[in-house]
Amino acid sequence: MKKLLNDPQNAVTESLEGFTAVHADLVELSLDPTYVTRAGGPVPNKVGLVSGGGSGHEPLHAGFVGDGMLDAAVPGEMFTSPTPDQIQPALEAADSGAGVLAIVKNYTGDVLNFEMAVELAGDDDHRVTTVLVNDDVAVEDSLYTAGRRGVAGTVAVEKIAGAAAARGDDLETVTAVAQRVADNVRTMGVALAPCTVPHVGRPGFELGDDEIEIGIGIHGEPGRRRAPVATADEITDQLLDPVVEDLGLTDGESVLLFVNGMGGTPLSELYVVYRRARSRLEGLGVSVSRSLVGNYVTSLEMQGASVSVLRLDDETTQLWDAPVRTAALHW
Amino acid sequence: MKKLLNDPQNAVTESLEGFTAVHADLVELSLDPTYVTRAGGPVPNKVGLVSGGGSGHEPLHAGFVGDGMLDAAVPGEMFTSPTPDQIQPALEAADSGAGVLAIVKNYTGDVLNFEMAVELAGDDDHRVTTVLVNDDVAVEDSLYTAGRRGVAGTVAVEKIAGAAAARGDDLETVTAVAQRVADNVRTMGVALAPCTVPHVGRPGFELGDDEIEIGIGIHGEPGRRRAPVATADEITDQLLDPVVEDLGLTDGESVLLFVNGMGGTPLSELYVVYRRARSRLEGLGVSVSRSLVGNYVTSLEMQGASVSVLRLDDETTQLWDAPVRTAALHW
Missing domain, CATH: 3.40.50.10440 (Dihydroxyacetone kinase; domain 1)
Structure with a gap:
C-alpha cells in the first residue's frame, strides 16, 4: 500500500x-x-x-x-x-x-x-x-x-x-x-479497480485483469455481477438502463444527469461516460436539463464511476440552480 | 489496461x-x-x-x-x-x-x-x-x-x-x-504509481512496491530520484524544501500554497500534504495567505501530488481573489 x-x-x-x-x-x-x-x-x-x-x-x-x-x-x-x-x-x-x-x-x-x-x-x-x-x-x-x-x-x-x-x-x-x-433519484456504479483502506492495508476486493464489477457499492461491496471489460459506451448502458427502468422514466421528462467518479478515474473518462448516458437519455425522449460530472462521492482511490439520474420538476430544478457556496460545489 | x-x-x-x-x-x-x-x-x-x-x-x-x-x-x-x-x-x-x-x-x-x-x-x-x-x-x-x-x-x-x-x-x-x-511560482511533484496512456496500453514507467519517484513530471518523466516509501510528512518536506529554496522565500513573505493531485490520489491525502506544507511554511515565518487543493493538473490516473508555492504581492493577491467562473475554478 x-x-x-x-x-x-x-x-x-x-x-x-x-x-x-x-x-x-x-x-x-x-x-x-x-x-x-x-x-x-x-x-x-x-x-x-x-x-x-x-x-x-x-x-x-x-x-x-x-x-x-x-x-x-x-x-x-x-x-x-x-x-x-x-x-x-x-x-x-x-x-x-x-x-x-x-x-x-x-x-x-x-x-x-x-x-x-x-x-x-x-x-x-x-x-x-x-x-x-x-x-x-x-x-x-x-x-x-x-x-x-x-x-x-x-x-x-x-x-x-x-x-x-x-x-x-x-x-x-x-x-x-x-x-x-x-x-426520484437512482444510481448504479462500476468498479475497474479496488481501493485500500489505510488501516487495513490491502485492497477491499480483487478483480482480474479483464474484469469489472457492475453495481459496486462505495465501500467496494459486491454489486450485481463480475463482467468482462467492455467499452465505455457498453458499460454506461449497463449502468444507465437499470436506473432508467427503476425510475420509470418516460418520454418528455426532464432530469439531472450526474456522472460521479469513484476517485481514481480520470475526469476525461467521466465525460466519455456522460456523453453516452446523455445521448441514450435523449434517445428515449428524456431531456437532460441539468448535469454534474466529477468526483463527489468517492471510494478513496477506487477506479470506476457511477451514473445517477434525478427526475426533476420545476421546483427541484429551481432549487438545484439556487446559489451554493461550499468547498466542493459552488455556483 | x-x-x-x-x-x-x-x-x-x-x-x-x-x-x-x-x-x-x-x-x-x-x-x-x-x-x-x-x-x-x-x-x-x-x-x-x-x-x-x-x-x-x-x-x-x-x-x-x-x-x-x-x-x-x-x-x-x-x-x-x-x-x-x-x-x-x-x-x-x-x-x-x-x-x-x-x-x-x-x-x-x-x-x-x-x-x-x-x-x-x-x-x-x-x-x-x-x-x-x-x-x-x-x-x-x-x-x-x-x-x-x-x-x-x-x-x-x-x-x-x-x-x-x-x-x-x-x-x-x-x-x-x-x-x-x-x-514567482515553483513546483515539485511525487508519483506513487504510474498512469497508462490509452493508445499505448501499458504504464509509462514502473515503480517497485516500496518505491516512489520524487520530482516526477506530469507525463511520468523521470524526476530527481527513486526513494523508498515514506510518511506523507516526510514526502511533503522533500517536495517543499527545494521549492522554498529555489524561490528564496524569506520570513514575512506571503504565498499561495497549491497542493495538486495527479489524478488517482484521494482528496483526503492531498489535505494531509497541505497540512504539513502549511505548517512548514509557517514555521519559516511565511504567511500562507491563499490556498488551493485539488486535482487541477493531472496525469490521467497517476497516483501522486505536487506542491506549488507562489510568492504573492498585493496586486497578484487581488487578482487571485477576483471572480472566476470556469468549469474547474469558480469563486
Missing part, C-alpha cells in the same frame, strides 16, 4: 485539519468529538441540515458544508459510521431554533447511530427529522444494509434540500422536498 | 464532447481542428488568453475557459502537443482586437508549435505575446524539455493573468503580470 499518509490512525483528523485550514471561510472543525460546522454558526431562523457517514468518500460530506447546502457534517473513521456522540453535538450545533434535517445514507450503522443521536438531541428539545437516501439500484440488500444503499444521489438531496432551507422553508417543507428528491 | 473508453483514438474528442455538453453555458467546441473557446465569443476590448498542451491533464486547460481566466484552450492528443493548425485558429478566435496572450508550458513540442502558430496569426495581423511557464524545480532539462518543465504553476499564471485581462489591462500589462507570476 502506497499512500500519502502518516499514521493511518490519524488520517481522518489530519485530513480534516488540512481541509478546514484551506476553507476557514466556510467551515470550522470541532475535535473530541469530531464534526465540521458552517463557519460563523447556524443561520438564524433557517432549518439546519446535517449529514455524515464514514470517511473515504471525500468531498462528501464536509465538502458540502457552507451556504445553501449543509450546516454540519459528521465524518466517521474510514468507511465506518460516525458515533452518536459525534452526531448529537453536530445536530445541536446546526439548530438555530428552526429545527434540523438529518440526511442519512442507508447503511445499518449510519441509520442506527443517527437514530440514537436524533433521540438524544430530542431529549435536549431539538426538533430533528430524518430522510434516508437509498438510491443504489444495484442490490436490494447488501453487506452493510437492509434495503438499498445510499450513494451518489445524496449530493442531489443535500443540494436541493439545502436550497429549500436557504430560501426559508420550514422543517416540514424542507423534509418533504428532501424526501421527494430521495424518491 | 482498464479504462472507461471506447476506441482510444477517439478518447480526446469524445471526452471534449461530453465536457462541452455539460458546460455549454461556458464553452464551445470546434472540431477539425480541435479547440475550445469561451461561449459567446471573445469579450470586446479585452485581451484574449489562450493556453493548450497535450490532453490527459484535465481539467487543464479546457476546464479553465470562461469568465476571468482563459478565452480558448487547445487540447492535443494524449500527452502530445497540439499542432500549429489547431493553435492558430484558437489564437484568432480569442482576439477581440486587444491582442492575445499565449500561456505555454515549457515542453519542446508545445513551444515550437505555439511559436509557429503565433507567427501565422501575426501574418493575419493578430498581436500575440507569449509567456512560458517553467515552474518545476525537479530537473534542469528533461525528456521533453530544454530547461525546466511547466507543471501545476500554470494554473496560477492563467488565473491571475485572466483577472488582469478581465479588469481591462492592455496586452503589455497582462503579459507582464503573467510573467511575474511565472517568475
